[in-house]
Amino acid sequence: MSLKRVLIVNKSFPLAGLELLKNKVEAVVLPHLDYEPESLPTIKKNLKGIDGLIWNTKHKLTGELLDLAGPQLKSVTTMASGIDHIDVPELKKRGIPLGNTPQVLDDAVADITVGLLIAAARRFKEGVQELEAGEWKYGVQWMVGQDIAGSTVGIVGFGGIGQAVLRRLRGFDVARFIYSGRTDKPQAKTLGAERVPVEQLLKESDYVILACPLSKETKHMINADSLKTMKKTAVVVNIGRGELIDQEALYTALKEKQIFAAGLDVVTPEPIGKDHPLVSLPNCYIIPHMGSATVETRNKMASISAKNVLLGLEGKPMLFPC
Numbered sequence: 049m050s051l052k053r054v055l056i057v058n059k060s061f062p063l064a065g066l067e068l069l070k071n072k073v074e075a076v077v078l079p080h081l082d083y084e085p086e087s088l089p090t091i092k093k094n095l096k097g098i099d100g101l102i103w104n105t106k107h108k109l110t111g112e113l114l115d116l117a118g119p120q121l122k123s124v125t126t127m128a129s130g131i132d133h134i135d136v137p138e139l140k141k142r143g144i145p146l147g148n149t150p151q152v153l154d155d156a157v158a159d160i161t162v163g164l165l166i167a168a169a170r171r172f173k174e175g176v177q178e179l180e181a182g183e184w185k186y187g188v189q190w191m192v193g194q195d196i197a198g199s200t201v202g203i204v205g206f207g208g209i210g211q212a213v214l215r216r217l218r219g220f221d222v223a224r225f226i227y228s229g230r231t232d233k234p235q236a237k238t239l240g241a242e243r244v245p246v247e248q249l250l251k252e253s254d255y256v257i258l259a260c261p262l263s264k265e266t267k268h269m270i271n272a273d274s275l276k277t278m279k280k281t282a283v284v285v286n287i288g289r290g291e292l293i294d295q296e297a298l299y300t301a302l303k304e305k306q307i308f309a310a311g312l313d314v315v316t317p318e319p320i321g322k323d324h325p326l327v328s329l330p331n332c333y334i335i336p337h338m339g340s341a342t343v344e345t346r347n348k349m350a351s352i353s354a355k356n357v358l359l360g361l362e363g364k365p366m367l368f369p370c
């Protein structure tokens with residue numbers, strides 16, 4: 049009997065995942081990275097007749113692509129926690145199970161979040177820029193930033209990553225942790241965090257950390273109006289998705305010093321051009337979506353997506369069903 053076919057749409061899939069698929073399915077890895085122009089056309093050409101799909105790409109998985117695959121497609125997984133790039137209703141309509149890879153990336157993304165928070169609050173970008181320009185001018189008022197000790201930290205989206213961020217920041221003598229979201233989290237009590245409406249969180253936080261999914265509800269939650277309600281000393285850190293922020297409004301707020309700084313792992317678009325206005329700002333510290341980028345974490349994400357897709361093909365529940 050011939051093996052079922054699993055398509056892996058981006059060539060950067062770690063060996064750790066491929067090993068798990070070996071001899072169980074016929075795994076086809078496409079030869080491109082997302083930003084290569086041939087990437088999406090090659091995906092489209094190779095979808096027909098596949099049984100399983102590892103969607104390890106930022107391209108959107110649409111109904112049109114599912115139609116190209118055909119009705120035998122029985123199992124789909126991302127290699128990510130966020131599923132905003134997947135047309136979930138289209139999969140549901142076709143009865144195709146979907147998995148993702150949360151939890152294993154919480155530590156790596158939380159580390160990056162704390163890194164961004166410190167970098168933005170303590171003006172790493174500006175400091176390095178001045179040093180590299182030969183303009184290191186010591187003075188007691190030069191490059192002064194914001195403290196973490198004694199601050200209020202607000203976490204929007206108190207899931208796996210949000211809670212891991214709190215656990216790390218506990219060592220920084222934060223005065224108060226608050227979070228916002230659709231439901232109360234039972235872990236909040238032990239972690240010492242209080243749930244408040246998002247409007248209150250934005251008003252009272254020294255650090256606003258965006259760690260929620262992108263949805264109709266959360267798109268542009270940081271906008272011209274909400275930025276006006278924030279403290280002048282506030283720092284915004286976004287590890288969720290770029291579209292949580294209206295970037296034009298953020299640019300204005302940072303330029304006019306309505307807020308102190310931003311640290312962004314995610315932006316719109318990705319990759320962002322080097323001439324983008326946000327990139328030019330000394331108080332906007334951007335890194336290129338590196339949240340889960342550690343060797344160990346990427347291996348774990350690949351292993352889980354391999355296990356998800358195999359379980360789906362066997363008609364069993366995936367490790368992380370969406």
Ligand code: NAP
Nearest residue numbers: 129130205206207208209229230231260261287288339340
């Ligand atoms: P998670 O464990 O599912 O947590 C997400 C949390 O967001 C949930 O607790 C959810 O709780 C909350 N949420 C949902 N809708 C919300 C809303 N409207 N307002 C506030 N909170 C809301 O997911 P995770 O693994 O922590 O990941 C969170 C997001 O981070 C992902 O969706 C993804 O976009 C992003 N991410 C980025 C990276 C990176 O490399 N930068 C890596 C992984 C994930 P309630 O529904 O109960 O409110």
